[in-house]
Amino acid sequence: MAELMRMEHISKRFGTKLANDDVSLGVNEGEVHTLLGENGAGKSTLMNVLTGLYQPTSGKIFFRGKETKINGPRDAASMGIGMVHQHFMLINAMTALENITLGTKNNPSPRLNRSEDKRKVQELADRYGLEVDLDARVADMSIGMQQRVEILKVLYRGADLLVLDEPTAVLTDVEAEGLFSIMQSLTAEKKAVIFISHKMREVMRVSDRITVLRDGKSVTTLSCAETTSQELADLMIGHRFRESIYEKVTNPGEAVMSLNHVSLYPERKHGGLKDVSLSIHRGEIVGVAGIDGNGQSQLAQVVTGFAQPTSGTVDTPSGKVAIYSPKSFIDAGVADIPEDRNSMGLVGDMSIAENLILKNTDDERFSYGHGAWFKSRHIHEFAEQMREKNDIRCASVDQPVRSLSGGNQQKVILARELESHPSLLVAAYPTRGLDIGATEFVHDAMIRERDAGCAILLISADFDEVLKLSDRIVVLFEGQVMGTYPGKGAPVKEISLAMAGK
Numbered sequence: 001m002a003e004l005m006r007m008e009h010i011s012k013r014f015g016t017k018l019a020n021d022d023v024s025l026g027v028n029e030g031e032v033h034t035l036l037g038e039n040g041a042g043k044s045t046l047m048n049v050l051t052g053l054y055q056p057t058s059g060k061i062f063f064r065g066k067e068t069k070i071n072g073p074r075d076a077a078s079m080g081i082g083m084v085h086q087h088f089m090l091i092n093a094m095t096a097l098e099n100i101t102l103g104t105k106n107n108p109s110p111r112l113n114r115s116e117d118k119r120k121v122q123e124l125a126d127r128y129g130l131e132v133d134l135d136a137r138v139a140d141m142s143i144g145m146q147q148r149v150e151i152l153k154v155l156y157r158g159a160d161l162l163v164l165d166e167p168t169a170v171l172t173d174v175e176a177e178g179l180f181s182i183m184q185s186l187t188a189e190k191k192a193v194i195f196i197s198h199k200m201r202e203v204m205r206v207s208d209r210i211t212v213l214r215d216g217k218s219v220t221t222l223s224c225a226e227t228t229s230q231e232l233a234d235l236m237i238g239h240r241f242r243e244s245i246y247e248k249v250t251n252p253g254e255a256v257m258s259l260n261h262v263s264l265y266p267e268r269k270h271g272g273l274k275d276v277s278l279s280i281h282r283g284e285i286v287g288v289a290g291i292d293g294n295g296q297s298q299l300a301q302v303v304t305g306f307a308q309p310t311s312g313t314v315d316t317p318s319g320k321v322a323i324y325s326p327k328s329f330i331d332a333g334v335a336d337i338p339e340d341r342n343s344m345g346l347v348g349d350m351s352i353a354e355n356l357i358l359k360n361t362d363d364e365r366f367s368y369g370h371g372a373w374f375k376s377r378h379i380h381e382f383a384e385q386m387r388e389k390n391d392i393r394c395a396s397v398d399q400p401v402r403s404l405s406g407g408n409q410q411k412v413i414l415a416r417e418l419e420s421h422p423s424l425l426v427a428a429y430p431t432r433g434l435d436i437g438a439t440e441f442v443h444d445a446m447i448r449e450r451d452a453g454c455a456i457l458l459i460s461a462d463f464d465e466v467l468k469l470s471d472r473i474v475v476l477f478e479g480q481v482m483g484t485y486p487g488k489g490a491p492v493k494e495i496s497l498a499m500a501g502k
Helices: 043-050 073-079 096-101 114-128 143-156 173-188 200-206 229-237 296-303 326-331 341-345 352-356 376-389 406-418 436-451 463-469 492-499
Strands: 003-014 017-028 032-036 058-063 066-068 081-084 161-165 192-196 209-214 217-223 255-264 273-281 285-289 311-316 334-337 424-428 455-459 472-477 480-486
Touching: 003 043, 017 032, 017 043, 017 192, 017 209, 032 043, 032 200, 032 229, 043 081, 043 161, 043 192, 073 081, 081 143, 096 114, 096 143, 114 143, 114 173, 143 161, 143 173, 173 192, 173 200, 200 229, 209 229, 217 229, 229 436, 255 296, 273 285, 273 296, 273 455, 273 480, 285 436, 285 463, 285 492, 296 424, 296 455, 326 334, 334 341, 334 406, 341 406, 352 376, 352 406, 376 406, 406 436, 424 436, 436 455, 436 463, 455 463, 463 492, 472 492, 480 492
Parallel strands: 017 217, 032 192, 032 209, 081 161, 161 192, 285 455, 285 472, 334 424, 424 455
Antiparallel strands: 003 017, 003 058, 058 066, 209 217, 255 273, 255 311, 472 480
């Protein structure tokens, strides 16, 4: 196969931090080339250099054999390089067609030709099996369809090299299968895909070649057919990786919270709760299994005080909950790892240290008189302790939290929430987008908290994660509890059928 793109000796420095250190990468026509590495290994930085968002400190880029300088995303698009980011860059109020054609002009007329644009986009969609309602607003679409819009957007601009950054992090298993079929269609036409993923099973399935990055450097490039998931995991983290195996709890303590016939937006087929009853006990993890969009988010909202049920009650050892607000639930000992760490868990422009004390601004350790004046030195010292204890990898605890990798952002949330020693932890998709090392760190921390007597409600779209961590498993389908199953010796077939509503 002919080489399509090559990056030679790329380095990218941010102040004193070297995010990419002499990295070389070559991608052939018609191949899926996976970039594999821990959070913060430099994968996204390297791709931002390729797509012109960053300029390299040193190094060269070649496209179709010619050295080129990519001054910005427009240059990259004109050459045939497109990137689908992990967090989609779509305008919610506009239709799929409007998002796809925005900023382009594929006809000589000064007037827009909507019908012609729609015909061309539909031809592209049919050609690659991208099922999209072009007239639907993005705000009304599933995550899977939004991703297909993003792929169509870069294909419409003539991309021959597509960068897919964590493309399955927010997809259901069925949607992920659809994406893999689309990738096969693209490579069959000699287009190339750079695939960034932390899910080893996916990497082994879709990759032709794999380049491993560690600490900003390229470790090696391997043929997928000649390696194993164990070898790749070892290369990623720099030592032998051993996955933890946890004992299951069969006799937990008293109930910390019980939902009794709770309904919330019951008229909604997807995105509501209908007559849900479940309890969460001290010293156990209750895992919620189900395909995304079957009431999991609404369950988390009720249990963390963000939403008041339409009907039913929520009971705690001190009685029925009367006031539904995040603050009242925090005061009652509920901690929350939210499903969207960027919009719900962190304030991106604030420092790591500031985010670590967000729930404790009135604490006399950190402020004088109800948060009026802050004790900067004490906050900094506390943040340094949390940084070391939770392996938060950063240049300084004073840097904006948005500058961290996803895994390190999650560690900031985990540190803040667990340091309060909660009686109940609600963990919604706690390892979404995290590498295997960060995932193990989060899992180990949750098990330690469980063993210390905390009740944990785990909501995850990763069925393997639910099976691995849960002491009991509750299945949600269209907002209803389809069954409750033991975590020890879990009946996988029964649970899978219940997830499908059978």
